[in-house]
Amino acid sequence: MKLPYLLGFVRNCADLPSEPPLLTELTTVGEHGVIWCKSPVEIFSTKQDFLLAMLQWFEQIRQLELTVLPMQSGVSVSNEGHLVELLRTYERELDLCFDKVEGCSEYCLTIIQRNQDYAHLSYSSLRENVRSGKEYLDRVRMWHQLMEREVSQAREVISNFCLRLTPWIKDCWSEVPQTRGEGINLGFLVPNTCQPEFINELELLLAEVNVTDKWTGPWLPFHFSSFTLKPERFLIHESLNWGKGRATS
Amino acid sequence: MGDIANSKQVTLLEVVEKLLDKGVVISGDLILSCGNVDLVYLNLKLVLTSVQTMLEGNAIKKDVNL
Numbered sequence: 001m002k003l004p005y006l007l008g009f010v011r012n013c014a015d016l017p018s019e020p021p022l023l024t025e026l027t028t029v030g031e032h033g034v035i036w037c038k039s040p041v042e043i044f045s046t047k048q049d050f051l052l053a054m055l056q057w058f059e060q061i062r063q064l065e066l067t068v069l070p071m072q073s074g075v076s077v078s079n080e081g082h083l084v085e086l087l088r089t090y091e092r093e094l095d096l097c098f099d100k101v102e103g104c105s106e107y108c109l110t111i112i113q114r115n116q117d118y119a120h121l122s123y124s125s126l127r128e129n130v131r132s133g134k135e136y137l138d139r140v141r142m143w144h145q146l147m148e149r150e151v152s153q154a155r156e157v158i159s160n161f162c163l164r165l166t167p168w169i170k171d172c173w174s175e176v177p178q179t180r181g182e183g184i185n186l187g188f189l190v191p192n193t194c195q196p197e198f199i200n201e202l203e204l205l206l207a208e209v210n211v212t213d214k215w216t217g218p219w220l221p222f223h224f225s226s227f228t229l230k231p232e233r234f235l236i237h238e239s240l241n242w243g244k245g246r247a248t249s
Numbered sequence: 250m251g252d253i254a255n256s257k258q259v260t261l262l263e264v265v266e267k268l269l270d271k272g273v274v275i276s277g278d279l280i281l282s283c284g285n286v287d288l289v290y291l292n293l294k295l296v297l298t299s300v301q302t303m304l305e306g307n308a309i310k311k312d313v314n315l
Contacts, residue, residue, distance in 0.1 A: 008272070008273075009273065048262065051262040051265045051266055051269075052262065054265055054269065055261060055262065055265050058265075069272070069273055070268075070269075070271075070272035070273070071272050071273050072269070072270060072271060072272045072273060072274040072275065073269035073270060073272075075273075075275055097273075108264060108268070214260075216260075216261065216264050219264075219268060220268075220272075222268040222269075222271040222272045223271050225271070225272050225273045227273060228273070228274050228275065228276040229273060229274065229275045229276070230275075230276060231275060231276065235275055237275060
């Protein structure tokens, strides 16, 4: 059974070059098209090979100066016939999303918070050598105050970056660290015409706040292709499992 | 030099992996396929059951109702 694995949507694209290892196909309805390929687990022997091929594919898209709404990994449809149904069902959502991201790319940045107070402290260590219930509760209270301060600091960093880069971006996305030691994730939707100015300002800002973390991009607008596909009967979430023996990451 | 190039690539692949979790997403209930063989019904309320078990369960309920 061939399950078309979805890579992304395009608008006003009649033809798309297809090169190994990721041999892509295009199905169009009107001005919208969906790019798909065979299931990655049938093409690649390791997850790393798959990720590498995706990286090459993103580069091809960039060179073609195409705007693609990328798909979340692992989405397939039960057969090719449903690709047309998919495009017809989501015509309006596609137009709205393309109107937002057309001619834009995403840049990503992860800022690791260094020099944190009590950097070594973990939640599990709160119970170590505890002598009384009161001492434990005091430690938990301190833990929550610490977390509150770190979240507040992370929000301040996010706000500073987004505000400073506003003239060069169309939108921004951010994620505060989910646990201690994780980085602050930022995504910026940048019009392709503003890329040099954006990069210049970003580099200046990173130097000013003494952050050595590197930005990456341009990527497809992953964090800004924000519409969701409802659980249609033909949509499948395919398990991308290369097996323990073969997966490298 | 090769190590630096490789480490940069590994970092980029990590970014690719993280990014691939985003994009146009499916919401709600979905069908999960494993190697084109087993189909399981995944409910986002974290109830995971095999389609067959679910169908059998429905059949038993019908019998009880009869």
